[in-house]
Amino acid sequence: MAFELMFSVALLLSLWSTAGCDFVVEGVLQMECHDRYFMIAVDLTATGEAPRFEAVDRTGAYAITEDYAAKCGYSVSVLSFLGLVELRASYFSCHTERVGGFSFRFNLITSYDGVDAYYELNKTCPLPPPWSPREVTCEVNYMEVSVRSELPCPSGLSDDFSSLSPLYSASTQEWQVTFQSPEEQMPPMNLSQARQEGYVFDIINDRIVFRTPYGQPESYGTELNGVPVEVIHATVFSRQSWIVVMVDLVAACSMDEGSFEGGYMIWDTPEALYPSLGSTKISLGLDGNLVEQAAAEQAGFIMARQNSTVQIGIPYNAKGGYRKSYVSNGIFEFYIFNLYLKQISVDEHHEETALRFHRTLVTPLLPSSLFTEDQTDVKEGTFTIYLGKVPRDVVLTSVKLNGHEFAVPLSDTSAYTLTEVSYPNKTHSYTLKVLLNDPIVIQEFSKENAAMLHKLDINYTLIALPGDEPYHHTVSVTALMAVSPPAFDANCTASGIDFKLAYRPFDYLWYISIGPHRLTPALAAMHGYTMSNDSQRLLLSVPLFTHGYKYQNVSLKGFLGTFTILMRDRDTSEVQTSTIKTCLFNTTEFIMCSTTGWMTVVADLSLVLHEIPTKPHLINRACLPKEVDGTRVLFSFPLHSCGSIVKLEKGNVTYQNKIYFVSNNVTEGITVQCRYPLVGLYRLFSAHKFESDKEGVGSIIPFVDHAKAPARITAETTTVAPRRTRSPNLHLPPFYPTARYIKVYRVQNQFGSFGKGEGQNS
Template identity: 80%
Template sequence: MAFKLIYSVVLLLTLWSTAGCDFLVEGVLQMECHDRYFMIAVDLAATGGPRFEAVDETGTYAITEDYAAKCGYSIGVLSLLGLVEFRASYFSCHTEKDDGFSFRFNLITTYDGEDAYYALNKTCSPPLPWSPREVTCEVNYMEVSVRSEIPCPAGFSDNWSTLEPLYSASTQDWQVTFQNLDEQLPPMNLSQARRKGYVFDLAHDRIVFRTPYGQPESYSTEVNGIPVEVVHATVFSRQSWVVIMVDMIAACSMDAGSYHSGYMIWDTPEALYPSLGSTQISLGLNGKLVEQAAAEQKGFIMARYNSTVKIGIPYNAEGGYRKSFVSNGIFEFYIFNLYLKQTSVDERHEETALRFHRTLVTPLLPSSLFTEDQTDVAEGEFTVYLGKVPRDVELTSLQLNGQEFEVPFSNAKTYTLTEFSKENAAMLHKLDINYTLIAIPGNDPYYYTVSVTALMAVSPPSFDASCTVSGIDFKLAYRSFDYLWDISIGSDRLTPALAARRGYTMSNDSHSLLLSVPLFTPGYKYQDITLKDFLGTFTILVRDHDTSEAKTSTIKTCLFNTTELIICSTNGWMTVVADLAVVLQSGEIPTKTHLMNSLCVPKEVDGTRVLFSFPLHSCGSIVKLSKGNVTYQNKIYFVRSENVTEGMTVQCTYPLASLQRLFSIHKFESDKEGFGNIIPFVEPTKAVPTRTTTEMTTTVAPQRTRTPSLHLPSFYPTARYIKVYRVQNQLPYLNKGTKETMQEKRFPRF
């Protein structure tokens, strides 16, 4: 007969933790001796739907549903956690009952159609002494045992050895009769009783009687309104003129329990067996008994009234289990494996110990989900919590405003909500959320929907700026509404093409904008230049996307170390920091340093380093015109010997298109910064003129140019400096329509 489950419930079981357990064979988590039974816990996943066989000296016996109830076994499948719990009574069939109780079982697992057998053996000694009468109300059978020492008149032997072969099919001496509410049934021999599913045995000087529930000879009744199943068996033997009779009564409460105000309530009559006073109660879950006082400290309720014992188990009791269920909503139910011992003492001071194993299940209870809106309007982020989600319920999918999203969310993805309205610098956003949840295990979905809104004041974005050795870094963390603004450098909108053209390093994704601006790239302004350091300032503007009106700006000024630089400003000044060491011999210090006009001397000198700052039209500067450009050139001189003067040529080149005025008035204006160069040279001393303010031309000896061997950081180029503003081109000194090629010209110094 195929194995059927005695009861199959889906549990969230925390009792069987593998921590600290010895793995006896593959898939076996634990084997324990309890007060009146032996227990095996098996990993369901590891054993692939296990089966059990009982083993004794006569052979092996498959433990099916019917055989388990008759022979004192119970099997519980805890499928959610993937466990099987097997219990065997100490008086179960095939148990060797010598000094202790020895159990032998085969665990059978099946993989790919192949069976594997594992032998499980254990010997137990009951930790508690036996009461004169003990009754066990298991989930699938009733069992009663009484001691065999019965008081007799003097001279009569108390020898019960004839009961030893009770289980043997050849025994005819002993008979049993059953009694129900109305009549005494005809007696039958023990072989007939065994064929009906009853078991009688003698072990450890105790007479044992066991029966499955629902036998024809048992009957149901009510005691104080509580359903009770009773089987009343009397075994007897006629030996000569003496009749020996043993009364075996098993009575068990069949109350299924009820749920009320957060408690699972279970009732049993207090007087199932005669008692001189109140019965003693100890109870617990999952086979662990504690005394009444200790149980009450854990939240259990035990009350007596009208000869009834009422047990209350809190819904969140430790050792209880819960399970979610989806059906047009989310529901939950709780499961409790109640273990209760009830002890009574009769008028002869004989003790009866009654033990119950009961699986109690609450009705389906609604599990009310709720949402908590913690949207941060300032950050522009919806944050919505879904609360009271049972731990065995999973979110499988999510829709936001009708768009499907992967679960769990990826931090790499963002979602911009549709703008509903934008008035008076405020924006209304609405988020419709559709949660799809399922109970595990299971496939039936439950949909939970909620809508949240946020009225958001829209403010321009703001950059974080930081100084680096080589420039300034800007960072902008995007908000969902930052698309309402444009970022610009001056009048030019910041784009990847602009950044590449100007030498910026730009990283832009859906989360943030990172902009690294190296020194001396377009957009900087410089102040307080000395041979030691100088200030560099860079400005980023935020403009309204629709009107291009500048709303806010981020201005960052940093202090940088000065090495060699040349700055060609938009207002017509050249600022140069040069290191003459490239044209000097090692250790040599220059003297009499000046520009082409010897009256123009450095603002600062530090060894071989000099600082000049002068208007482009002054200090003897030479102006050179070429196609599309104008170059202002001057020279830094120092006397090297009586015949040779060495130095450096410094020059600023401007595109003609960016110059607003040129030569018509003595004012320099450009909407673009110039490009500068510092070029070492050597020329005869006689070629160095003494300039006056009226000189127009000078004969200059051929110039020897050599590339400086400067060891400068890469962020100090010799060209592009200082941001300027674009204006209309004006070249008043040119005759319109002429095709004359501009030649190098000298202009007065100013």
Template identity: 75%
Template structure:
């Protein structure tokens, strides 16, 4: 508040003279002599509602509202500016009129309930010579002064009736009579006239007459449509057969002004006083007169029409003042302290100078706030400007979609919007802004609301992927709208729990998602398996959050070195890479096959072999447990006509994942199988059954397994799995051994 007040005071003082007080008085901002009046500017806040007293040799006189209008003072409280402006006419009641005009006043302020008096003294000399007749139309009174030495008229008046009241026996000494539109009123002496509120004086060889507005003897009329107040007083003195008469007439335009198209318009008749060749105009604001040409350069306009002078003051005129007002909207009004001088010359070549002091106020004008949406979709943030906010209106609070934010609203405040709607690969964001504004000073709030929208083209997120020696790494840099999609591995949504279950390493924060997928974990697909290497492929799916529809995927295939592995595919194939060095003697390269001797390795490299065969071929057996189906085969090698068992290989599938096997008679698993490679430790010569104790070896990096699912109750395993004895002689078993082995085969389709 202090800054606002200082700013307003500085603004107004910049329009006044730079002359300062001759001495320092607390609260007095300025004392200044003008061409026809003396002015004091007082700080309203510092003086707490000041009062003034006039001082002369006879005593002190309180300047009340009525006394001010009678004695030539005007007190203008500019509360919006925090100022009080006091003006005193050079012919005011208690002015000492010697060589100059000397003013003495007491400024009375109140502190802690006590009156404090400051003496303010100033002597002024008029800067301009006096015209034969001078008229001042102040805000609260009219004043006219004429030279006391009047020129002789060129002829005598033919209207002898105007002299009749002067010859009454009661008219002794100076008398005054008033004339209205219809009649001339009876004369009264000056003492009675003073009691009625009129003042007559003689100073500096000038006769002065002053009257407040609205006196009974004044009258209102219209001149060319402009309201005018007139007081027509005739001052006379009768001595014997000689009568001295002084015509004192004050006529002032009472136009209150009007506002139109950015201008405050004020009218005055051009011929309030007799004039030959029109009138000359000079004008300004706040007591400063300037030539018309200079005023027009500042945006003022002056026009004459129908014997009327019309002044136009632009709303942004320097020296004007504006104020905001809140009442179910933001309004503004402008205040102009117009000072105008109108000079005319009559047929006797006598000049009349007419001065107006008028405070003009515009009506309440709506302040048209506006918003400018400068949102850049690429930045992912709304940028909205509120424009044409008056300087005396401040933002007190702000709501975004109903959420309150502190003021001032800085870049440090962020607010994430939820999705408004999404169609055709675009997302519409909507921001409802509620500005709360207040005029200063003032307590009434004004709420200004606006809604802005941003249509953002969106696409599903895409991962960066890279191969490592032990697996594949995926990285996703989050965007503000990536919450619209779900990340999944197959049909399962990627969560920390899922990652822990399958052995993934996942790091997830508000900026990025990092996922490391070790080789042979759930979700890999394997292709082109050779003893030199194989391709491992891992797929991450991006699904619509609402419909679970797959929108895009990130597929990464990497080349890995082959060590030892077993792959149990969903289409019923077992692929095995193993090293038989643990069961072979050094340098030995035997013949190697599966249980069916015709099933030999696809590749052999020393003791390393690669088999790939359908699960239901090559003599594989099937074992059915409560929840799983196990397909098993064995790797044999022949040396020196002896057959030895080297490895047992298994693929175990959850029974529930094989439902298509029983419905369409085709092997197709919903999940990959779980593989085991079991070394056979002891080898024998001749014909032996495999009765030696087996050691099951399960190597975690060489298997893919998901948790087994319980078989639904509507699957009847006994009706879909048949057991057969082996009828064909096995080529690698001698007689007597076939009854020792059984084979459970699935029918060939």
């Protein structure tokens, strides 16, 4: 009872709200006539504060307090799980008029903001089915027994028994009552004394009625087959001369509070509370609706007899039962059943006793297990967490993601989605989605799995309605995502290639290199790159002809330039992947000095001549251009061939050749040369092979060769073209990379010998 009261009070406080004015119109009032009682139910949500009742008759209005209700045949229950206050009134209750039926009059009193409002409730119930010779009602707060009176009793009883038949003589002695227990018979008391003790005796419709609250001093408890029973045995009598009139009034009620086993609420009552020739006949139902045993069993109820005990099993999901969630360091559920049971027995005199029970049965708190499922699909790149089996009266109010709390429902601008789905079994679910790469997700590299570990700690805050006590349901989910090295976006420009890299949280697992060297601001400055680097992205602009380019398909129409950026493992320096970008370039004039010892030149002779030259060749006349297009020529030859001249200077070695052509019968030309640094040089000339780890710096210089000029052109009249260095028609930085070393082998005899290098020959 204390358990039920605790929930009633807590939930009642949360259900009170603004009251209406006309309950009947608003549909918040129910008044029903049953076989042995009258019922009123009022919606709590429309009554402001807890409503009160007054019983009304011709003598006035009487407040139905807890004590007065048990004494006068009323029971008031706060059914907070239904949002109702229910009043049940016995047909033998104190202020009921019995003319052509049973007429009830009540005042319903509601209070809002301290102001009481009164509503008159009137209802007449027709005569019920015939009464059994003895009828006993075991209500939630009192016991009531009525027996048929067929004896011609004298008249003239005391005022306390004034409602008995007026045939009794006023000259007789007053009526008295004595109570009996197995151990003793108590001294008699008159009826006025009994009324002061909370007992009621009355004669109504030729029936003697006795009513008492539970727990009176004159009642006693016992056990029948292990079932607790409360019994009160009253005998009313009157002595008239030499005749004594006595009536035995016995009320015996099972006090079993029920138990929950295997999904059933089990309630027991002894079959032999009253004498019976055979098995008792039982009908039962929930919320005041009785059905016969066969129909009850078909609805899932269990009705069994064991050791003269009737055992009732109510399935937890029985229609007419009520389920409620409760939060207290967890989510629990309990089930409430308003059991109404009728038990009929027949004694050896073939007299029938009808015993009726009203019992509110409450299961213990049962854990309500929420169901969490990680439905994350790494391919989708999203955490997907399913929270299911959430009771219908439990709602999610907020969700905390890795310590960051968000109210539910989530805002339209939220980066996260939360979907709610309701199910026919009175549960609902929530599905949360969070991107794996969202900043709120913790990301760590797992060396064991060679993958990125994504972690999300979720704290769901739920409350049971009505109420505000929170329950925190926590779950942690992880996802392993195979990581790949970062890749640059690359774009061709007129003067080179631009690279762009958007950083990811785990990109620190690799580093960027150009060839074997790590890309740093110092390296970029040394090679003439333009680099911009912050916490979000890296921008790298690589001009044409700077270190790192590879060239292919060189022709007068253009050439392909390829630049490669390597991604290396941070710990092992092994190349994991690369970004390779090839672009088509077209310049009027350029010179390439390769690391493998080749010079490739595209020269535009129109820059020094005004007519188309003829017979272009190198120092070695056998070395002719690969392509000629008007004034533009393309030569590509090894540095050590075609008559090239090698010059040693301080810190450098220069390979020089000349492009000769005839113009206006004058042999003119352009000097082309490649200069390589000697830093790190191991061998100079030992074999017919060249090797450098960096490109050389080339120059194109026009000249006029007087020795080869026709006789008509004298030295005095010969014009010498000014010396100039030609570079590609590009905006290049004024810096040229140096070589770490070069290897040059087998040089023509005209070059002479330099040093005492290994393997020199001529």
